[in-house]
Amino acid sequence: MIQSETLELLEWNRLCQHLATFAATKLGAIAARQLKIPDSQAESTQLLAQTKEVYQLESRISPSLSFEGIQDIGDSLERAELQGILGGDELLAIATTLSGSRNLRRIIDNQEDLPILTELVADLRTYPELEQEIHRCIDERGQVTDRASQKLGEIRTELRRLRSQITQKLQNILQAKSGAVQEQLITQRGDRFVIPVKATHKDAIPGIVHDTSTSGATLYVEPHSIVPWGNQLRQTIRREQTEEEAIRRGLTEQVAAVKPDLERLLAIVTTLDLATARSRYSFWLGANPPRFIDWADTESITLRQLRHPLLVWQHQHEQSPAVIPVDLLINPHIRVVTITGPNTGGKTVTLKTLGLAALMAKVGLFVPAREPVEIPWFSQVLADIGDEQSLQQSLSTFSGHIRRISRILNAVGSEKGLGNGDWGLGDNEESSIPHAQSPMPHAQSLVLLDEVGAGTDPAEGSALAIALLQYLADHAGLTVATTHFGELKALKYEDERFENASVEFDESTLSPTYRLLWGIPGRSNALAIAQRLGLKLEVVETAKTHLGGATDEVNQVIAGLEAQRRRQETKAAEAQNLLQQAERLYKEVSTKAANLQEREKALKVSQEAAVQQAIAQAKGEIAQVIRRLQQGTPTAQDAQQATNALNQIGQKFQPAAPAKPKVGFMPKVGDRVRISQFGQTAEVLVAPDEDGELTVRFGIMKMTVKLEDIESLDGQKAEPIVKPKPAPAPVTPAAPPALAIRTSKNTIDIRGKRVADAELLLDKALAEATGPIWIIHGHGTGKLRQGVHNYLQQHPRVSKYEAAEQVDGGSGVTVAYVG
Missing domain, CATH: 2.30.30 (SH3 type barrels.)
Known part of the structure; x- marks a missing residue:
């Protein structure tokens, strides 16, 4: 009972109604509105896996999964089993359902990495032969076709012949008796063909009157001459109906024979439609898949930027204010969270949001929070939210709360595995270890209490609330309670399993910000609000004297903590902005450097191409000179001309001589x-x-x-030194430079680095180098080696570079000489 009350308090039915709008079939919508909450974590995990795979599938294909043709044929299957005869529309619905189910299975089978959905549709039997037989016998309007049987075809031929004869006969009468008829029209009354005759000329066309117009001026008469044909037509129509019924009976018997498989098909398609609805609703919410954590494994609840799904719907469809998200980060040793703060500050909404998030995860829905979404699988979600008053039962608000809380305690205590024994305690044994070290029970309940202990004497209500929360700390998985009692704020400092949170309040605007602050209890803002709203100052000051100085000091401490938190959040936001700017600038610089390298590379390629073209042209001209010399017997004059031509070619293609040094x-x-x-x-x-x-x-x-x-x-x-009397002196050849020795200090390893990162390391190494350095870049694709060579080529301190000796790594290592 308490669980159904909780669902009502959390407005779970509204969420199910929203989910149903994303279903594609009638059965899927019904299943969404009557959503069953799983009893085991394994079932929830299975549902989540289905939602994830549909989400993944619909992100791959276009258009999305189609449930076209699938209808609710459950009643038809029941009637077929009871030997009722299905109508043409019902049979056609069965055929389109078989076709639509086969199409769904085909789409899933054609995709990879969908093990859950593939297993789901593996048992889907779609009976294509039954579908084909129905389409052979039933047309798109649900009527039995002529080809359904030879006998029916013959009967339909006879019907057409009779109708043609009757129509022709009536047409002749209309022409012959045109003055007696109201208009040239052949119509029907029941299954009899009639013509409209003027009441004043009824004797002109003797026959049977089947109907009269409202004014009485027109009689609808079946002439005596076509009555026998009309009787024959009626008999033939009855034969047609009998044959159609026989055909539909045969199809119905085929349906009844495979009823269990068709019911299984309906269940599978409904499951798939429900999973698709969960996926599409989750996508619409901007939600993320949850991961069920194990508190015994020291994992924390992580729900960042959590939004209330019903408020998101209101914002989107009813233009209500934007949803303000909350952060719920709860350490594994915490068992009770008390939320304090002013009224209308969002405390109750926070309770409902957490409760709905736990339920959404259980039924396989994604949770509207930022990744990662990590939450325990709660065995029960139990809530006492809002007032419960009953004039008929003479129940006050306090009485209503106590009755509901009693049902909550009974539900928590009835969970399997709970009790002192599960906490490692005997019946009369006291624990010597801190509460934070107590082991968690396997069964975990989430308890949500709004204004715990309210509605009675504050002193007694506070004492009752403390005892209640301590009991729940021992027996429930997690309890979140809102309160105005200051005594509950101190529990955090007496028991490590308790944590404080508060909703932020802006005194300058006298309005809540709806932000949740963790680790800080809420301040009492009643006197401040009263003063801002114009209550006499002397009344407010008198109230402060009744509170005592201790309360004022506590409020000042809390105010200081709130201010400190705001400063830290501001600094964190500024640091985040600076980090984003630095990352953006780094990307820009890296992009510009890469562009410069590409331009330099392209220029080098074009220059090399120009040089090769010039060399090829020079070789061609030299070859022409040689061929001219080879033609005939060369003379001295020919040789001189060839020499002059070669000199001209050399002057043309030889690069300009460097300027003489100063x-x-x-x-x-x-x-x-x-x-x-x-x-x-x-x-x-x-x-x-x-x-x-x-x-x-x-x-x-x-x-x-x-x-x-x-x-x-x-x-x-x-400038040479001029000596008055230079004396010859033996020239002592300069000693060759000593061989540089490779050490760890003059070796730099950049393997696996990007070119931009490698350049930073090279620049530092070259700035500190006093001799050659060995750069290990490896072989790989060659891009890193080419980037290193491009960088060394333009560096002002590098005089040359070359591949290392084979013993030092060969082409996988480059030696750069610093000059």
Whole structure:
């Protein structure tokens, strides 16, 4: 009884009515309005799996699943079993239902990864031979066709002959007696053919009067000459009806023979339609699939941005205000949540939203909350919401609450597996472990209490509410209660299983924000509201003196906590905005860098193509010169002409010579110079002496070089030192640079990185490098290696790069020389 009361309090029937509007068949709509709530978690999981697969299926195909032709044939099947004769419309409905069911099975069988739906339609028997026989015998209007039997065809031929004879005879009478008839018309009264005769000329056409017009001026007469044909027509029509009935009886017997399979077909199609309705309703709500969690496995309830489904419907269809979502994040050790705050602040709506979310998950519906949606499978959802007054039973609000709460406690206590034994306690044994460590029972009830303990003396009501919540903490899975009693706020600090929450209230506008704040009890706003609404200040101040200073201090502490939370939420929102901006800028920079690399690559390809074209053209012209020399006996004059032609070709295609370096550069200590012999950049350690020799360092190696072997970074040659009497001196060849040794410090591994990320690492490594570095990029598709080479080619510190020795990785490693 209490569970049906809970469904009524939560307005579950309204939600079922909304769900029914998404059903495609009459049976599906009936099943949605009478939605059964499962008794086991396994059944709920099965229903959720059906909803998910239909959701997945309809996202793949277009148009959506079609239930066209499927009708409610249950009554027809019952009558067929009782040997009644089905009408043509009923037989046609059975045929279209078989066809529509076969089409559904075909769509599901053609898709992959739908194990639940495939198993559901595996037992679907659609009897195509029965469908074909019905369509052979019954036309689209539900009438028996001529081809249904040879006998019926012959009877219909005879009928057409008789009607033609009667019509022709009457037509002749109309022409012959045109003055006696009201109009040139042949009509029927019952199954007899008649003509309209003027009442004043009834003797002109003797016959049987079957009807009279309202005014009495027209008589509908069957002439005596066609009466025998009319009688023969009536007998033939009866023979036709008898044969049609025999045909329908035969089809009905075929239907009755497969009645169990057709009933099974109806059940499967209804199940599929209901799953489709759940999927489409969930999609319309913007809901997400829930996951049933196990509190014993320390999983928390997670319902972020949870919306009341009935309020969403009102907003969409009745232009009511937008739905304000709430966040419900409840740790696994919490057993009781007390929600405090002002009236009309959304406390009751929060209770109903949680109750509906639990029920929706149980019946296989998605929950209108942001992913992830994680909620336990509650064995029962029990609620005491709203006032229960009865003048007939002399029940007050308090009495009504107590009666309903008593039924709730009985329902919780009757759950299998509950009781002290399940909590590890003996009958008279006290637990020495904290409540938070108590094991959860297997059966879990969700209890929703609105204004617990209200309607009586505040002191007694508060004491009763505390005792009630403590009892439910021991025996129910989760209890959520709203209250105005301040004493209940302190339970959180006495028992770890209790948690506080409150609805936010904006004192500046004297209106609630409908936001749920966790961990903070609600403040009493009655005096503030009274003062803002114009109550005399002296009355408000007197009321404050009766409250005492402790209450005022508590309210100040709560106000401080609320302000601190608002500041934290503001900072979190700002940080989130900054993070989104940074991500957006990073994407823009990455896109621009990729575009630059693509343009550079395209330019390089075009330049290489131009060079190859020039080389090919030069080779062609040289070949022409050679062919001219080969024709006949070449003379000295021919050779000279060929030489001149080749020189012209060389001047045409040879790249311009580099400008001669400027002279006048004299290196000083600390300058950076380029050593032409090695193509390396070095730092001057000792200035040039009188012999024009100086000491430089590049990488980890020091060496002595001559002025003529170096140049400045901008290409200037060093100014030679002029000696008064240069004395010949043995030239000591410069020692070759010491071989660089690969270590972990000059090796960078970028395998698996994106090109943009690799460039950041390379830039840092090149900035810190004092010698060659080994870059491990691997082989792969070659895109990372090409990106590295493109980057090294344009880097100002890299003088050259090449593939590493085979022992160091070969083409999977690139050595970059820093100059």
